C-alpha cells in the first residue's frame with residue numbers, strides 16, 4: 468500500500484491503462500472548454516496496477532490547489548497541472564480509498580457548500596450570536612486605548 | 614431518528630452534512646458503475662427519502678452474510694447505510710428475543726405494508742415438511758411466505774438464499790431450495806457470494822431508496838452493477854493470461870510475480886462478481902491477489918463443479934461446458950473456456966458474446 472492508502476495489487480507493471488485514461492481526460496477537457504459540459508472518469512472500477520496509478524499521477528501532476536476534507540472520513544482533492552482537471556480521492560474506513568475519480572469541471576461538487584447546509588449554518592450562527600455572553604467585547608475593550 | 618422525517622433532516626440533526634451525503638453517493642455511484650454525474654442526483658433523492666424498513670430473515674445459513682455486512686464497516690463513510698435503513702427485525706442483531714422479536718416483525722409488516730424490503734440469508738429446507746429449520750415454532754417456508762406477502766421486494770443475500778448454496782450441495786439432505794423457488798409474484802434480487810460483498814448489499818438497498826426502483830438485473834436476477842463482469846474480465850493477472858504465462862504451483866515464482874492462476878483451478882473466467890475491483894476487507898485484497906484461484910462462489914452449484922483445484926479446461930461437471938483435455942496448455946485453453954462460458958450465457962439470454 469502506498470503512503471496515501473492506495474491499496475493496489477502490488478504490481479509495478481504498466482499496462483498502458485494510464486495512457487487510455489489520459490486520452491479520455493483530454494477528450495472530456497476539450498468538451499468542458501468548448502461546450503461547458505462537465506465530466507468524470509471513475510478510477511476505482513478500473514483494474515489498474517500500482518504502476519498504472521503511479522504513471523497517471525505522475526503525468527497529471529499537481530497544480531495550484533489542494534484541499535483536505537474531513538467529511539465522513541477524509542477526502543483529498545487537488546487540481547492537476549491541467550486547469551479544470553481535478554483528482555478527487557475519498558477515503559472510507561481504515562483510510563483506504565472508497566471512491567476515486569478524475570473530475571473535469573470548474574470546481575468539484577464536493578467543495579461547494581450545499582444550500583441546505585448554508586441555511587442551517589445561517590440559523591446556527593444567528594443562534595450563537597443571540598446566546599453568546601458579552602465577555603468577548605469587554606476583553607477586547609481592555610486592550611483598546613492607552 | 615423518526616421514520617417520518619426525511620433522511621436529509623434526520624442526518625442534519627445528527628450533524629451529518631449534505632457533503633457527507635454527496636460523498637456517500639459518489640461512493641455508491643462508483644460501486645454501481647453509475648455515471649459519476651449520477652451522484653448529485655442520488656444525494657438529492659436520498660435527502661428527500663424516508664428511512665427504508667428492512668426485515669431480515671435468516672434461515673439455513675452460517676451467519677457469514679451478516680458478518681460480511683456488519684464487520685466490514687467502521688463508523689465512517691460506509692457506515693452511512695445504517696442511517697438510511699430501519700432494520701426492524703434481524704435475529705442476530707436485534708436486542709429483543711422470543712415473542713417480542715416476532716411482534717416487532719409483525720408490527721413492521723403492518724406499518725410499512727407494500728413498502729418494506731425483505732432480506733433473506735440462507736436456503737429454505739423443504740425436506741421432512743421443513744423440520745430441519747424452524748423459528749418461533751414455524752418452518753422457514755411458512756415464515757418466508759407470511760413475511761413477503763406485503764413486501765416491496767425480496768433480496769436474497771448469499772449463495773444459499775440465491776441458489777441453494779452449500780445446503781443444496783449434493784446430496785442435499787435437507788431438501789434445501791433457494792428463496793426464488795418459493796417466492797412468486799414479487800421481485801427477487803439475488804446478491805450471491807459466499808459471503809456476498811457488503812458493498813453489493815448496501816449498494817442495492819441504497820439504489821432502491823434513491824431511485825425508487827430495482828437496479829438492472831442479469832439473467833440470474835443479480836444486479837448487473839456488481840455481477841455484470843466476470844472476475845477474469847477485471848483481474849489484474851489478466852495480462853499474464855493473455856500471454857500464456859501460468860503459475861504451475863501455489864507460491865512458485867510465477868504465482869508470486871502475478872502470473873495467471875488458471876492452471877491451479879481458478880474459476881474467474883466463469884464467475885461473475887466484483888471481488889477483483891471492490892476487493893475484501895475494506896479494499897485490502899481478494900483471493901487471486903492472495904495467490905489463490907477464484908472458487909466461483911457466486912455461481913449456482915459452485916460446490917458441485919468438480920473440484921476447486923481442477924483447471925476449467927478439465928471440465929466443471931456442468932453439462933455442455935467441458936473443454937477437451939487435449940487442449941490443455943497455453944492461451945487457447947483459457948480463451949476457449951471463457952468464450953464457451955460467454956456463449957452459454959448468451960444462449961440463456963444473458964451476456965452478449967464479445
Ligand code: SF4
Nearest residue numbers: 845848873874879881
Ligand atoms: S484465470 Fe483467474 S487468475 Fe487468471 S486472469 Fe483469469 S481470473 Fe485472473
